[in-house]
Amino acid sequence: MSRSWYSRSRRRYAPPRPRGLWRKLLDYGLTVIVLGLLILLAARLDRVETRKTQGTAIVNDGDSITLGTERIRMRGIDAPEYTQTCRKNGADYPCGTLARRSLVRLIAGRPVSCAGWQRDRYGRLLGDCTAGGKDLNSAQVEAGWAVAFGGFESEEAAARAAKAGIWAGTFDQPQDWRDSHHGEAVERKHGTLASIGDAAREIFRFW
Structure with missing residues (x-):
């Protein structure tokens, strides 16, 4: 029983698997899109200033x-x-x-x-x-x-x-x-x- 508990504990705290190349590219792409939208929003707010x-x-x-x-x-x-x-x-x-x-x-x-x-x-x-x-x-x-x-x-x-x-x-x-x-x-x-x-x-x- 103690051996089983030890085995589950090891699986629970195992380090995450490294992200794949496509996942990294997707994350970078989303970051660029969000930053671009924020820049456009700032420009739009400047234009509509009363x-x-x-x-x-x-x-x-x-x-x-x-x-x-x-x-x-x-x-x-x-x-x-x-x-x-x-x-x-x-x-x-x-x-x-x-x-x-x-x-x-x-x-x-x-x-x-x-x-x-x-x-x-x-x-x-x-x-x-x-x-x-x-x-x-x-x-x-x-x-x-x-x-x-x-x-x-x-x-x-x-x-x-x-x-x-x-x-x-x-x-x-x-x-x-x-x-x-x-x-x-x-x-x-x-x-x-x-x-x-x-x-x-x-x-x-x-x-």
Whole structure:
């Protein structure tokens, strides 16, 4: 009996067999994969870090502004392009210009604060913006001068029911209008056109 116990003890505490070559390669491969995933995760977290900026806004159009050197596209909304026209009572009217004026009125010369973590294909920050405690993204849709574009569906429904802004007549969705008017060139240039026009009006106002 003691000999049997001694035999079992020897088997129990015997050193483990050395790992085979393929097992070692598998372990090394898994280690490399885990390290690679950690590096990618760290890079991703760095990219999605929320950026906040504030200051006096230059309003480019109904859904984009500039704060200092930061160009911002307001997240979740899409306003008519600055040169876009809509139709009401059988006549065309400059709904893009009016959408921009709506945003100017909402800001009312107050400092604007925007925060976001994504950028669009033109490098603009996709931001949620406020002025004087007012959510500008939401207010622009509620006023009827922007459509919901991934957010603010309830505000759009209210604007539709009230026939506010562009909902008082007919219009092409801003995305469709861009597609039919060489969207990339329009998207890049309309803000510049608005800024030049504003600068010219400011100059003539003082003459």
